[in-house]
Amino acid sequence: MSLLGLIADADERGLAASGLACLDRCLPPPEDGSDPEPLRPLWAGCETGAEWATRLDAVLAGLGPAGSGAPGTGDTTTRVVALLHDAPRNFEAAPLRAWADACSLLALDVHGRFDFPSATDPDALNRCREGGPVYGGPLLVGELRRQAEILETLSEGTETTGGATGLRRVMDLSVEGRRVLRAVMSRRARGRTRPGAP
Numbered sequence: 001m002s003l004l005g006l007i008a009d010a011d012e013r014g015l016a017a018s019g020l021a022c023l024d025r026c027l028p029p030p031e032d033g034s035d036p037e038p039l040r041p042l043w044a045g046c047e048t049g050a051e052w053a054t055r056l057d058a059v060l061a062g063l064g065p066a067g068s069g070a071p072g073t074g075d076t077t078t079r080v081v082a083l084l085h086d087a088p089r090n091f092e093a094a095p096l097r098a099w100a101d102a103c104s105l106l107a108l109d110v111h112g113r114f115d116f117p118s119a120t121d122p123d124a125l126n127r128c129r130e131g132g133p134v135y136g137g138p139l140l141v142g143e144l145r146r147q148a149e150i151l152e153t154l155s156e157g158t159e160t161t162g163g164a165t166g167l168r169r170v171m172d173l174s175v176e177g178r179r180v181l182r183a184v185m186s187r188r189a190r191g192r193t194r195p196g197a198p
Contacts, residue, residue, distance in 0.1 A: 002129060002130050002131035003104065003128075003129040003130075003131075003144060003147055003148050003151075004101075004126075004129045004130055004131075005131075006148060006151035006152065006155075007097065007100055007101055007104065007151065008097070009155070010097070010100070010151055010154065010155065011093065012049060012091055012092065012093050012096055013046055013047060013048075013049075013154060014151055014154035014155060015093065015096035015097050015099070015100040016045070016046045016049070016052070016091065016096055016100070017043070017046040017150070017154055017167060017170055018100050018103070018104070018147065018150050018151050018154065018170075019087070019096070019099050019100035019102075019103035019104070020039060020042050020043065020046060020103075021150055021170055021171075021173070021174040022100075022103035022104055022106065022107035022147065023039060023080050023083060023084060023103055023106070023107070024037075024039045024174050024178060025107060025143075025146075025174050025177045025178045025181055026076060026079075026080050026106065026107050026110045026111075026181065027039065027076075027077065027080045027178075028076055028077055028182065028185055029182050029185070029186070035062070038059060038062055038063055039059055039084075041055050041058060041059055042055050042056060042059055043167065043171060045091075046167060047164065047167060049091030052089070052091045053089040053090075053091075056084070056087055056089065059084065060081075060084055060085065063081055063084075076110055076113075076185075079106060079110075080106070083099070083102060083103055083106060086099065086102070087099055104129065104147055105122070105125060105126070105129075107143055107147065108125045108128070108129070108140060108143055108144065108147075109122075109125060110181070111139040111140050111142075111143040111181065112125065112136055112139070112140045114139060114181065114184045114185060114188060115136055115137040115138070115139035115140050116137050117136065117137055119135055119136030119137070119140050128140075128144055129144075139180070139181070139184065142177070142180065143177065146173055146174075146176075146177050149173060150170050150173055150174070153166050153169050153170055153173070154166050154167075154170060
């Protein structure tokens with residue numbers, strides 16, 4: 001099934017967790033020593049929606065000023081925080097689906113921007129999500145695969161292994177992806193701060 005098909009079929013839990021995972025992977029590492037996992041409190045609200053809005057407000061209050069990440073990542077931080085502000089307070093399928101879709105596209109765009117070759121055309125990214133050919137490098141390909149695996153894991157977890165197990169697996173997948181992207185972001189930032197770098 002295509003990525004868009006998986007999003008269309010997901011329930012509230014799957015939509016909330018997949019959207020959160022996309023933003024969690026893309027948030028650049030803080031430079032000021034603040035919490036490296038500021039979105040973590042939201043994970044507990046993904047299972048049933050309990051205190052979702054309260055946890056969301058707490059996460060937003062705890063985030064530093066947008067753009068406070070590593071050099072060259074300020075725009076990414078701003079976009080992630082903006083989507084967190086857009087997250088629905090009601091734990092319902094329709095608004096969560098629209099939000100998860102936007103989070104999915106943002107994550108693909110961010111990975112495409114840091115990829116080689118760069119791949120950020122919205123139409124091309126949507127075709128990838130529809131199951132079409134992928135015109136991008138390993139970061140984009142890996143993110144597409146990760147998003148699909150997360151949604152599949154959440155769907156299977158609901159039916160067989162239990163919600164908590166599925167969410168733990170999703171968190172593991174997201175942490176793995178975050179490490180990969182942050183390593184690329186850090187390398188890019190170091191390159192920009194070297195003498196003579198553009």
